[in-house]
Amino acid sequence: MLPYVNLPVTYMGQGAIPTAENFRYYNERQGNAMKPMKIQESAENYLEAILMLKQEKGMVRSVDISRHMNFTKPSVSRAVGLLRDNNYIIIDTDGWIELTDAGREIAEKIYERHQLVTKWLIALGVPDDIAAEDACRIEHDLSSITFEKLKEHILRPNK
Amino acid sequence: MLPYVNLPVTYMGQGAIPTAENFRYYNERQGNAMKPMKIQESAENYLEAILMLKQEKGMVRSVDISRHMNFTKPSVSRAVGLLRDNNYIIIDTDGWIELTDAGREIAEKIYERHQLVTKWLIALGVPDDIAAEDACRIEHDLSSITFEKLKEHILRPNK
């Protein structure tokens, strides 16, 4: 039995699972080395949105996410269902959404990257709105090492 | 008739096409404003790989791409077929692949971004191998404005 078969499937799957022969390449491509599959970019975006909405409005429902992300209600409904099933959020009986510790960890990680990348792009001279757009994509692409180096660079007061 | 319905479907589609009501948000999300759909990230990667292999070995076949990208032959076979159908590459009767002008334009754009981002990450202090990995993802996410600003920044000899 290969190590990846017992992992949660829904948000964790990375497309077709290759045969043992191809598994090494497959897993390396995912940036893993026999570790749990990483969360999908879309899940990161949902969690980040929940955190942002929480900070803005205090309480978050599914429909708030819909409006914030410009996705339809059914798209969000399924996504939050999966986030709940994977213990990234809790949804109470009235539909209010709370991040779990696991969810908050990811949300904050992405949000911090977002802020940092935006700041950096603006410092480069990119207009604010374009910086924000690009940051939304780049935030998912930074390894922790790159993130740390970028942080050092930006927080360095001069030079 | 909405403007998007006549576009080539295969490599151009961006998932389900929403109703007119939702189209504006949909298209904005793609970074378009009623313009042709943008090429998929995977197509950009294939074109970049073709350019790199071309520079390395002079001639490129489908199986070279397979080995370079760690994808199976059928995956590459379909992808290059789509690239050919959309006039990004030409495949001669012996299976040798050449970039068209359109294909080369994209390949060089991505390759240039790749080189630049890698250089920048290394300058930040990120180890070479991690810089290369992160660059592979970030290269797809830079708007042309951000790219230009990054280029200015990096090519600036001091400060």
Add this chain to the structure above:
DNA sequence: CACAAAGGTTAGCTGATGCTAACTTAAAAG
């Protein structure tokens, strides 16, 4: 010549994630 190896293709599976249509339910409005 026979057979194996290499390159390529076809058919069909899988999963992620957007979408619409149509429904339920609860609250708000009249």
Add this chain to the structure above:
DNA sequence: CTTTTAAGTTAGCATCAGCTAACCTTTGTG
């Protein structure tokens, strides 16, 4: 109390892009 609106869900579609299995060629080798 009826009707409308808001929120959420269910069912099912579409696209992208990996994958395997099985096949066809062509080419190289004994």
